[in-house]
Amino acid sequence: MGTALEGNMRAAIMRQRRIVVDQLAVPEPGPGHVLVKTLACGICGSDLHMLRHGPRLAAEAEPGDRIMQNMNFDHDVVMGHEFCAEIVDFGPDCRRQFKAGQKVCSVPAVLGPGWRRPVGYSNDYPGGYGEYMLLQEGLLLPVHENLTADVAALTEPLAVGLHAVEMARLEPDSVPLVIGCGPVGLAVIVALKAKGLGPVMAADYSPGRRALAVAMGADEVIDPNENSPYDTWRQIAALPNEAPPPLGPIPELFKPSVIFECVGVPGVIEQIMAGAPPQARIVVVGVCMEADNFQPYKGIIKELNLQFVLGYSPEEFAACLALIDSGKLDLSPLITSRVGLDGVAGAFDDLADPDQHCKIMVQPHRPS
Amino acid sequence: MGTALEGNMRAAIMRQRRIVVDQLAVPEPGPGHVLVKTLACGICGSDLHMLRHGPRLAAEAEPGDRIMQNMNFDHDVVMGHEFCAEIVDFGPDCRRQFKAGQKVCSVPAVLGPGWRRPVGYSNDYPGGYGEYMLLQEGLLLPVHENLTADVAALTEPLAVGLHAVEMARLEPDSVPLVIGCGPVGLAVIVALKAKGLGPVMAADYSPGRRALAVAMGADEVIDPNENSPYDTWRQIAALPNEAPPPLGPIPELFKPSVIFECVGVPGVIEQIMAGAPPQARIVVVGVCMEADNFQPYKGIIKELNLQFVLGYSPEEFAACLALIDSGKLDLSPLITSRVGLDGVAGAFDDLADPDQHCKIMVQPHRPS
Numbered sequence: 001m002g003t004a005l006e007g008n009m010r011a012a013i014m015r016q017r018r019i020v021v022d023q024l025a026v027p028e029p030g031p032g033h034v035l036v037k038t039l040a041c042g043i044c045g046s047d048l049h050m051l052r053h054g055p056r057l058a059a060e061a062e063p064g065d066r067i068m069q070n071m072n073f074d075h076d077v078v079m080g081h082e083f084c085a086e087i088v089d090f091g092p093d094c095r096r097q098f099k100a101g102q103k104v105c106s107v108p109a110v111l112g113p114g115w116r117r118p119v120g121y122s123n124d125y126p127g128g129y130g131e132y133m134l135l136q137e138g139l140l141l142p143v144h145e146n147l148t149a150d151v152a153a154l155t156e157p158l159a160v161g162l163h164a165v166e167m168a169r170l171e172p173d174s175v176p177l178v179i180g181c182g183p184v185g186l187a188v189i190v191a192l193k194a195k196g197l198g199p200v201m202a203a204d205y206s207p208g209r210r211a212l213a214v215a216m217g218a219d220e221v222i223d224p225n226e227n228s229p230y231d232t233w234r235q236i237a238a239l240p241n242e243a244p245p246p247l248g249p250i251p252e253l254f255k256p257s258v259i260f261e262c263v264g265v266p267g268v269i270e271q272i273m274a275g276a277p278p279q280a281r282i283v284v285v286g287v288c289m290e291a292d293n294f295q296p297y298k299g300i301i302k303e304l305n306l307q308f309v310l311g312y313s314p315e316e317f318a319a320c321l322a323l324i325d326s327g328k329l330d331l332s333p334l335i336t337s338r339v340g341l342d343g344v345a346g347a348f349d350d351l352a353d354p355d356q357h358c359k360i361m362v363q364p365h366r367p368s
Numbered sequence: 369m370g371t372a373l374e375g376n377m378r379a380a381i382m383r384q385r386r387i388v389v390d391q392l393a394v395p396e397p398g399p400g401h402v403l404v405k406t407l408a409c410g411i412c413g414s415d416l417h418m419l420r421h422g423p424r425l426a427a428e429a430e431p432g433d434r435i436m437q438n439m440n441f442d443h444d445v446v447m448g449h450e451f452c453a454e455i456v457d458f459g460p461d462c463r464r465q466f467k468a469g470q471k472v473c474s475v476p477a478v479l480g481p482g483w484r485r486p487v488g489y490s491n492d493y494p495g496g497y498g499e500y501m502l503l504q505e506g507l508l509l510p511v512h513e514n515l516t517a518d519v520a521a522l523t524e525p526l527a528v529g530l531h532a533v534e535m536a537r538l539e540p541d542s543v544p545l546v547i548g549c550g551p552v553g554l555a556v557i558v559a560l561k562a563k564g565l566g567p568v569m570a571a572d573y574s575p576g577r578r579a580l581a582v583a584m585g586a587d588e589v590i591d592p593n594e595n596s597p598y599d600t601w602r603q604i605a606a607l608p609n610e611a612p613p614p615l616g617p618i619p620e621l622f623k624p625s626v627i628f629e630c631v632g633v634p635g636v637i638e639q640i641m642a643g644a645p646p647q648a649r650i651v652v653v654g655v656c657m658e659a660d661n662f663q664p665y666k667g668i669i670k671e672l673n674l675q676f677v678l679g680y681s682p683e684e685f686a687a688c689l690a691l692i693d694s695g696k697l698d699l700s701p702l703i704t705s706r707v708g709l710d711g712v713a714g715a716f717d718d719l720a721d722p723d724q725h726c727k728i729m730v731q732p733h734r735p736s
Contacts, residue, residue: 057665062642065669167671269664274430288664296637296656297425299676301433303535306674308667 011130012344019345029091039149041128042082053289070122080128081108081120082156084149161187163312175237178202181209185262193217203229230275340366379498380712387713397459407517409496410450421657438490448496449476449488450524452517471511529555531680543605546570549577553630561585571597598643708734
């Protein structure tokens with residue numbers, strides 16, 4: 001390789017259940033891999049959960065758990081999987097269809113014969129909370145020069161929302177309800193509106209998040225302290241309150257309802273199951289990493305469907321970058337703060353307050 | 369009405385959380401209702417759950433709960449919703465397309481303008497653990513004279529299985545796995561085979577229930593003490609154990625898998641979520657009436673789908689009676705005991721032992 005980059009880099013590392021800044025070796029690109037310089041990387045709520053609950057989950061992980069199988073919490077992990085980067089150098093066997101200096105996005109994965117590693121959730125492949133990363137050449141998507149790295153880095157969380165909407169199998173007259181307007185819920189709202197679905201209802205206790213939901217296109221926002229999201233949903237969807245019960249399945253009475261769980265803390269699924277109308281589909285997008293309780297009877301009596309979702313396909317990812325690049329959306333309000341590597345640990349703490357922040361962008365080369 | 373039946377009847381009544389035999393008034397048929405004599409009524413696991421957990425569930429019930437809304441546990445309820453009966457008399461406004469003496473089955477419901485009551489789960493409309501019931505004339509299905517009332521009464525539990533299979537949206541190459549081979553699991557097996565789906569795998573700890581599963585057509589039965597149902601499923605479905613992980617969604621690697629939860633006690637859904645392969649659909653047919661625990665992460669990492677189901681449509685019910693009447697199936701091994709009204713309380717106790725009994729048939733007019 002022989003580049004000037006041989007040596008060390010700085011990274012905000014998950015080590016002993018804390019985030020610490022330290023020097024690590026710059027990774028060496030293998031066959032088909034590309035060394036990139038991280039321009040921007042969003043902090044994901046899953047990373048906060050991973051810091052807190054990851055060691056327990058790794059200890060209990062089933063074979064084939066594609067997140068936990070490469071995570072050894074006794075060793076360093078550099079998280080960060082929502083990034084935009086710049087090509088620095090190429091490993092062997094690269095096709096070099098882009099030049100060094102090209103700004104790129106990518107699904108956070110590197111591949112080899114018979115294996116895949118998630119970038120940002122493995123001991124081997126550092127993520128975007130470090131100055132440099134390895135990516136897979138064949139997965140790189142070029143980012144237009146007019147698009148800022150910060151906004152391009154929102155491709156990944158937006159893809160999570162688009163995938164959730166695709167998995168929801170919405171019908172044209174479905175009336176979607178989004179519970180929780182953090183980054184995940186906002187991505188779902190953007191994806192619903194981009195697909196022309198709605199009216200879109202969204203609920204969050206935080207005034208700041210409700211304002212962002214409106215900015216992202218929600219047609220109706222609900223403060224659960226003031227109104228039941230489910231009652232509001234029934235009014236907007238014009239559901240009969242006391243219709244004569246039919247003999248057969250109940251659903252013909254109702255518009256198809258899809259509720260997106262975008263909170264990811266214990267108790268929310270149970271609450272949604274209690275509030276949901278009969279035959280509702282509940283799409284679980286929030287990543288709850290703790291034990292949870294629920295009452296199966298509440299699902300049975302209403303024949304509810306719970307669809308758990310994770311990630312996205314490369315096609316969904318590419319569609320989101322194209323949507324952002326189209327200029328039809330202004331996602332910049334989602335970015336509420338920018339920090340360097342020394343600010344990552346503090347940003348993890350700050351994100352606990354939903355009214356202060358939405359997406360905090362890490363810029364590893366930002367001067368401290 | 370002026371029939372000889374004015375007066376009292378005997379019934380096994382749910383009263384003060386116990387089953388007691390007492391005299392009740394013979395019900396009076398309203399418009400469109402028919403008075404029938406109960407010939408046979410199966411004891412359903414849901415009735416056992418209802419006796420134990422019903423009062424708590426009724427106290428917490430949401431508006432629109434179509435089971436609990438008519439259940440006041442301070443007053444008598446005559447349960448029993450899996451019945452075959454004989455027409456005795458007609459209320460006003462009946463079309464009388466069948467004659468008195470006709471043997472009939474029916475979905476357990478009576479209707480009026482703007483209301484529906486489940487027969488067997490309401491204070492007003494006694495079910496099949498009593499000598500007489502009211503049914504809805506328009507819902508009656510005639511039972512062929514050669515079909516015994518006992519076997520015809522299996523229409524209802526079989527319809528539960530058929531509905532679960534319909535809700536599972538199986539593809540032709542799906543490999544279904546049935547967890548639990550009590551009456552619900554056996555009904556699912558019968559419905560799967562009747563639809564030509566399979567191979568059908570079924571798991572139960574009880575040797576007696578595994579033998580019944582084979583008799584009902586299961587292609588492979590599994591003792592979970594000896595083998596993991598999920599590992600066996602993987603072998604039979606010829607799934608790759610260590611396939612190179614794809615970039616996109618994982619499901620292409622696997623045959624579509626559908627797992628039927630037919631146990632209905634806390635912890636089973638969590639176990640199935642832990643053992644299920646990625647992208648599996650879990651159909652919850654067992655009726656768990658207690659609080660339960662689960663780990664959402666196990667659903668998320670594998671993008672599982674949980675479909676809760678309840679009941680059946682009138683069309684599914686009619687299809688099951690036609691299937692039984694066709695003589696293609698011998699369901700009689702499912703009936704492991706017959707009792708009179710004085711035997712109902714004991715039968716509830718006996719059903720706690722899964723190796724002793726499958727379906728116990730109550731014959732209210734059986735001499736004690």
